Amino acid sequence: MQNDDADVLFDAIVVGGSYAGLSAAMQLARARQRVLVIDAGVRRNRFATHAHGLIGQDGRPPEVIAEEARAQVLAYPNVRWRHGSATQASGRSEEFVVEVDDGSRRRARRLVLATGIEDELPAIDGLRERWGRSVFHCPYCHGYELDRGRIGVIAVGELSMHHGLMLPDWGTTTLLVNAAFEPSDEQRAALARRGAVIEPARIARVDGIATVVFEDGRRIDFDGLFVATRTRVNSPLAGQLGCEFEQGPLGAFIRTDALKATSVAGVFACGDAARGAHSIAFAIGDGAQAGASAHRSLMFD
Known part of the structure; x- marks a missing residue:
């Protein structure tokens, strides 16, 4: 009108x-x-x-x-x-x-x-194309549908600890540090208590549904990725x-x-x-x- x-x-x-x-x-x-x-x-x-x-x-x-x-x-x-x-x-x-x-x-x-x-997403190849489909920011909005699957948290800084500590309630969680910050001993212990693991390698790109390809050539398949924009x-x-x-x-x-x-x-x-x-x-x-x-x-x- x-x-x-x-x-x-x-x-x-x-x-x-x-x-x-x-x-x-x-x-x-x-x-x-x-x-x-x-x-x-x-x-x-x-x-x-x-x-x-x-x-x-x-x-x-x-x-x-x-x-x-x-x-x-x-x-x-x-x-x-x-x-x-x-x-x-x-x-x-x-x-x-x-x-x-x-x-x-x-x-x-x-x-x-x-x-x-x-x-504003991190400058990682393949991330924007999957935004809202297999790359998310809100566990309450999208976590349940991952059905307790494999979840990756792409770190953008120390703020990403919040995602890393939350998301084990929704699935098996890996914090992909990607040189964004270095977790302290206390933070590492807190993640371990929640069952989250740390992957230190740098990310080269994201492929497939939510497959993270590292600069060293390794690949990890996830059901969904979370990032704090x-x-x-x-x-x-x-x-x-x-x-x-x-x-x-x-x-x-x-x-x-x-x-x-x-x-x-x-x-x-x-x-x-x-x-x-x-x-x-x-x-x-x-x-x-x-x-x-x-x-x-x-x-x-």
Whole structure:
């Protein structure tokens, strides 16, 4: 739905139409607010074939979940949808201006940023092609389906100890150090207590489903690989508006309070761009809170 709405002052513009943004838009729509969703159509989990750990939707293709949610939100007559990237944001509470990549501008009293993040993978041949299919970041999202099989953790630094200690609950775990760090004696002992083993050789590439080929020519077949990606908020809007950021172990994210309000009055943020831990379930909950909080601010602030 892309009506000519350039002259409309929306009650809220939601930037990002994935799980968090749709959840926020739903709350605002049901509060009978005029809502515009601006979305470029690039979901973070677009590489995954199935979504897991989401009550009522376990095992369904993520694109189906997102499309059904979009249809439900757009069934509300007070919601408009704009396909495109929001490139600029300015203004202040009651009069924000968002520019879209076609050069058009939209105005709103409140903003909800649900822009998502991008994953930066280690520079290992074959890793990106398997991202979301046999290379993962979240054990809770993908660990169960490996059926207690062979799991490799590709280290990116000491942070990867977290994966190494967690994943033995999901399968036989090998920490592939890959010269990313040198485990201390205490860390080696902790891994041993959990039944995880350490492989020190450097990785040359990933083949097959999840076969790690080392520089010395050896190969180890795994059923799945886990890696802690670096993440970055994939939109400049929060920075343009002056929102504060928080530095997490994987990267910076937008700082919010318990109601998902940012440091800028009238601007709310939700989903992966505004938290350190990520999943569809977290994103939906965040979005519901952000949408309800934006509505309450329209009433009481």
